Amino acid sequence: xxxxxxxxxxxxxxxxxxxxxxxxxxxxxxxxxxxxxxxxxxxxxxxxxxxxxxxxxxxxxxxxxxxxxxxxxxxxxxxxxxxxxxxxxxxxxxxxxxxxxxxxxxxxxxxxxxxxxxxxxxxxxxxxxxxxxxxxxxxxxxxxxxxxxxxxxxxxxxxxxxxxxxxxxxxxxxxxxxxxxxxxxxxxxxxxxxxxxxxxxxxxxxxxxxxxxxxxxxxxxxxxxxxxxxxxxxxxxxxxxxxxxxxxxxxxxx
Ligand SMILES: Cc1cc2nc3c(=O)[nH]c(=O)nc-3n(C[C@H](O)[C@H](O)[C@H](O)COP(=O)(O)OP(=O)(O)OC[C@H]3O[C@@H](n4cnc5c(N)ncnc54)[C@H](O)[C@@H]3O)c2cc1C
Ligand code: SF4
Numbered sequence: 001x002x003x004x005x006x007x008x009x010x011x012x013x014x015x016x017x018x019x020x021x022x023x024x025x026x027x028x029x030x031x032x033x034x035x036x037x038x039x040x041x042x043x044x045x046x047x048x049x050x051x052x053x054x055x056x057x058x059x060x061x062x063x064x065x066x067x068x069x070x071x072x073x074x075x076x077x078x079x080x081x082x083x084x085x086x087x088x089x090x091x092x093x094x095x096x097x098x099x100x101x102x103x104x105x106x107x108x109x110x111x112x113x114x115x116x117x118x119x120x121x122x123x124x125x126x127x128x129x130x131x132x133x134x135x136x137x138x139x140x141x142x143x144x145x146x147x148x149x150x151x152x153x154x155x156x157x158x159x160x161x162x163x164x165x166x167x168x169x170x171x172x173x174x175x176x177x178x179x180x181x182x183x184x185x186x187x188x189x190x191x192x193x194x195x196x197x198x199x200x201x202x203x204x205x206x207x208x209x210x211x212x213x214x215x216x217x218x219x220x221x222x223x224x225x226x227x228x229x230x231x232x233x234x235x236x237x238x239x240x241x242x243x244x245x246x247x248x249x250x251x252x253x254x
Pocket of ligand 2 (some may be wrong): 119125126127137156244
């Protein structure tokens with residue numbers, strides 16, 4: 001692992017200022033530390049954001065609001081989540097392992113990196129890790145890769161389960177940067193690989209995910225997440241689908 005400096009952020013503005021200056025946020029560390037060990041990621045400065053007040057899970061005007069530091073386990077077990085949007089709990093429980101879910105934050109989940117094996121092999125061609133080097137997965141092991149939205153530069157897919165549920169439910173994320181706050185659909189966080197697969201998301205440098213807001217909707221309770229994978233647990237999806245239906249008198253309205 002390449003040496004790095006670890007600093008603890010005690011307030012949001014200080015954390016953002018540090019990230020704008022080149023630091024990297026760390027929450028549960030279940031993605032980032034793995035990648036640092038393998039030297040795929042080499043941040044020089046980590047900003048531990050775990051002391052920030054971003055863990056709350058509550059209902060606001062009918063919307064479900066999830067703080068960015070709420071863990072996968074806490075969200076899945078929360079009674080308001082199970083009551084209003086059981087599909088979110090379902091998609092979280094289908095992911096990772098109990099130990100990981102206890103550590104992993106929902107903000108970090110959305111920003112986890114791809115599971116393509118070549119991304120993690122420093123001697124393999126990978127445009128995402130090393131732009132311009134090629135894509136070993138095109139002719140290599142690619143059973144878990146994407147069939148839609150691919151490009152000739154990268155065929156990886158985003159591994160988050162709950163992101164699929166959030167997109168189906170029209171969830172909105174609130175982020176804060178040094179120029180203030182903005183909100184946008186979770187769907188708009190993710191970029192297709194195109195010819196710049198190393199650019200994975202639409203956050204600006206230093207922007208911090210503050211919360212995810214899932215709008216109140218009747219279809220929230222009539223929704224399912226289905227994940228197909230090589231083994232029954234502790235495995236990423238080969239394919240998954242999230243569906244939410246609004247049904248009135250036996251007729252699907254939306
Ligand atoms: C063995 C294994 C199996 C897994 N299986 C699954 C699975 O089946 N399904 C699934 O969905 N996931 C799975 N995961 C992924 C897991 O859910 C993620 O590792 C976890 O959610 C990441 O959260 P974290 O808090 O640990 O993130 P970190 O590792 O702390 O951070 C990840 C990234 O997010 C950034 N970040 C974190 N918080 C914020 C914030 N608030 N604002 C801005 N940037 C932020 C960090 O800078 C970093 O780039 C698996 C992981 C492992 C190791
Ligand atoms: S699919 Fe993407 S992540 Fe995998 S080797 Fe190709 S460029 Fe790299």
